[in-house]
Amino acid sequence: MKTISEIQQEIIEEFNIFSDWTQRYEYIIELGKSLTLINKKYKIDNYLISGCQSKVWLNAELVGNKIIYTADSDAIITKGIIAILLRVFSNQHPSNIIDANTDFIDVLGLKEHLSPTRANGLSSMIKQIKMYAIAFRTKLA
Amino acid sequence: MINIQKIRADFPILNQKINGKELIYFDNAATSQTPQIVIDKISNYYLGYNSNIHRGVHFLSQKATEAYENARKTIQLHFNASRPYEIIFTSGATHSINIIALGYTKILKKGDEIIISEMEHHSNIVPWQMLCERTGAILKIAPINEDGVLVLDKFKSMCSKKTKLVVITHVSNALGTVNPIESILSISHSFNAKVIIDGAQAAPHFKIDFQALDIDYYVASSHKLYGPTGVGMLYGKERLLNELSLYHGGGEMIHQVTFKKTTYAELPHKFEPGTPNIAGVIGFGEAINYTNSIGLNNINSYEKELMEYATKELDKIKDLKIYGKAKDKTAIISFNIGKLHPYDLGAILDKFGIAVRTGHHCAQPIIDYYKIPGTIRVSFSFYNTKEEIDIMVDSLIRATKMLQ
Numbered sequence A: 001m002k003t004i005s006e007i008q009q010e011i012i013e014e015f016n017i018f019s020d021w022t023q024r025y026e027y028i029i030e031l032g033k034s035l036t037l038i039n040k041k042y043k044i045d046n047y048l049i050s051g052c053q054s055k056v057w058l059n060a061e062l063v064g065n066k067i068i069y070t071a072d073s074d075a076i077i078t079k080g081i082i083a084i085l086l087r088v089f090s091n092q093h094p095s096n097i098i099d100a101n102t103d104f105i106d107v108l109g110l111k112e113h114l115s116p117t118r119a120n121g122l123s124s125m126i127k128q129i130k131m132y133a134i135a136f137r138t139k140l141a
Numbered sequence B: 001m002i003n004i005q006k007i008r009a010d011f012p013i014l015n016q017k018i019n020g021k022e023l024i025y026f027d028n029a030a031t032s033q034t035p036q037i038v039i040d041k042i043s044n045y046y047l048g049y050n051s052n053i054h055r056g057v058h059f060l061s062q063k064a065t066e067a068y069e070n071a072r073k074t075i076q077l078h079f080n081a082s083r084p085y086e087i088i089f090t091s092g093a094t095h096s097i098n099i100i101a102l103g104y105t106k107i108l109k110k111g112d113e114i115i116i117s118e119m120e121h122h123s124n125i126v127p128w129q130m131l132c133e134r135t136g137a138i139l140k141i142a143p144i145n146e147d148g149v150l151v152l153d154k155f156k157s158m159c160s161k162k163t164k165l166v167v168i169t170h171v172s173n174a175l176g177t178v179n180p181i182e183s184i185l186s187i188s189h190s191f192n193a194k195v196i197i198d199g200a201q202a203a204p205h206f207k208i209d210f211q212a213l214d215i216d217y218y219v220a221s222s223h224k225l226y227g228p229t230g231v232g233m234l235y236g237k238e239r240l241l242n243e244l245s246l247y248h249g250g251g252e253m254i255h256q257v258t259f260k261k262t263t264y265a266e267l268p269h270k271f272e273p274g275t276p277n278i279a280g281v282i283g284f285g286e287a288i289n290y291t292n293s294i295g296l297n298n299i300n301s302y303e304k305e306l307m308e309y310a311t312k313e314l315d316k317i318k319d320l321k322i323y324g325k326a327k328d329k330t331a332i333i334s335f336n337i338g339k340l341h342p343y344d345l346g347a348i349l350d351k352f353g354i355a356v357r358t359g360h361h362c363a364q365p366i367i368d369y370y371k372i373p374g375t376i377r378v379s380f381s382f383y384n385t386k387e388e389i390d391i392m393v394d395s396l397i398r399a400t401k402m403l404q
């Protein structure tokens, strides 16, 4: 089982082969298209994290002592970044999720997408991911 | 005539690279750029005569007061208001609208009606909803049609003796539609209703004559008018402004203060309590002078040319749909390409160094009307060029390929 920082390092290395932003974006768009679909029953307002630009739906479930996140968005670039975030955070123990940071996103050259001014739902999504982790850790304790 | 090389040289900010590409600034409806002469005016204020106005007997204060009041005169003459004190300086269009809405708190009664259009900016919706909550007045929405044009007959049939205020944007920030304010004013006035016109998107693009049009209230923001941020104006007819109740207290607005009772100063000072944005107001006045040195008619005809060219070129992109097909439009084009999300296209255009706005443009009711997640909005100014439009169209085609 890889740790969060190992996965982050892995993603950084994958991105290193891209020589410019178009390749990075094409890759993110591909990730967005192949993101595992969130169960339809979670694509409702209760699971919606509203950004005013693009929408994000997020669900979290505790399986054993790990959290499985699923998510979706109506914008494809947002979805691609969701795929990266889920790869990092999903299927991890709540404590590790709480302690993890998202600095690796800067290294990938995607920082602007997590800025609250983009209002695309991603910065709120990260907060929500952590909130779930805090809630589930309490449950496990 | 517009000498584009000369004009672009007036705007130093345009000469820079974003993500390695020449900046193309097509977000003028959100905030326009500021010419050097306005920047100089502001820095000269701080370099030479920064001091408080209307209070000091000393030289700097006199000079600052004079420059501040000159800006008011410049703006009065520009819009042909009958008196300088009918121009109130505010922090922007939003602030101006709130002054009026708060001012009607004691005037409106339960059951009175306020009509606003379906194409208003949130700044011109929320203050009226709040006024309705305070007074029990009823908010009515005048509808638009598929072209993004106000349905004038419907509007007319909504007017009655109960209509006290009609609130309308001169130009829609989301669609570019120019509203027929002459007709709206004459219909509203025939019911004795007062009309509040949001000119945030109109004032930068064409000449407006307050007296000739018999305008009751008009608001605008300096930062969309080639001036600095954080300044705006509220115009009201003298008689109307004097009926509004005051909402903010402080220095500068008073005639006499004792702990028993305070008597208020005259217009315009009673609406400008505290130390205003002096440098901003002086810069705002200079921006109006700059605009007049180019000529709003020249600006308008050049921007029309850009608009027609851009509409024609954008229309060549497969599946591109333009929202807002009014005959009379300013330099704003809102569109989507097929089912692509505006956020995705905007994010990629940014990488190409092109600044556009995506989303609901703070006018969510319009976006809901079209049942879309938002649009891409390009908005032009007289310093933009056809070459920039060509680059944008190419970039959009490339972005579309990446996203499909």
Ligand SMILES: Cc1ncc(COP(=O)(O)O)c(C=O)c1O
Pocket (backbone or CB within 6 Å): B029, B030, B091, B092, B093, B094, B095, B121, B123, B124, B169, B171, B172, B173, B198, B200, B201, B221, B223, B232, B362
């Ligand atoms: C039509 C319209 N009204 C009001 C406003 C609000 O202006 P400000 O934010 O400068 O107060 C805007 C700004 O986007 C606008 O476009």
